[in-house]
Amino acid sequence: MMMKIKVLLATLFLSVSTxxxxxxxxxxxxxxxxxxxxxxxxxxxxxxxxSMQVRxxxxxxxxxxxxxxxVVYPGQCINGYVYANNPYIDPLVHATANTQCQF
Known part of the structure; x- marks a missing residue:
């Protein structure tokens, strides 16, 4: 009986994993x-x-x-922004982003 419960719980955890x-x-x-x-x-x-981190x-x-x-639906996009504090004296020259998603 205890073994069946363990198997049931393991199956439940594997089925809801992301x-x-x-x-x-x-x-x-x-x-x-x-x-x-x-x-x-x-x-x-x-x-x-x-989740998108922009640098x-x-x-x-x-x-x-x-x-x-x-949430990003099929065919849609997520956008992230960064802004320069004083673009006339010290403008942005490069940007990169890391996007991690889960089902």
Missing amino acids: YAVNLRANCWVNGGVNAVCEACNFSYHRPIFC GVSSRGFWFNGMQSG
């Missing part, structure tokens, strides 16, 4: 003022919950961080 994936993000710097990063759900046919670097080497999270 599957994690990383989506590739594309980033654009807009005139040194801000950067936009976008990751899209074109590969999966169901909604996924994603931008200025011409003087300062890092700016942004975060975005939410």
Whole structure:
């Protein structure tokens, strides 16, 4: 009896486990003022919950961080942003993003 309960609990935990994936993000710097990063759900046919961490670097080497999270439906995208503190003196020159998603 105890063995059946253990097997039942193990099956239950395995059936509700989440599957994690990383989506590739594309980033654009807009005139040194801000950067936009976008990751899209074109590969999966169901909604996924994603967290995106965006990092931008200025011409003087300062890092700016942004975060975005939410449900991304099939064919839709999630966008994240970072902004320069003073784009006229120290503009953004590069941005990158890491997007982790779960089913």
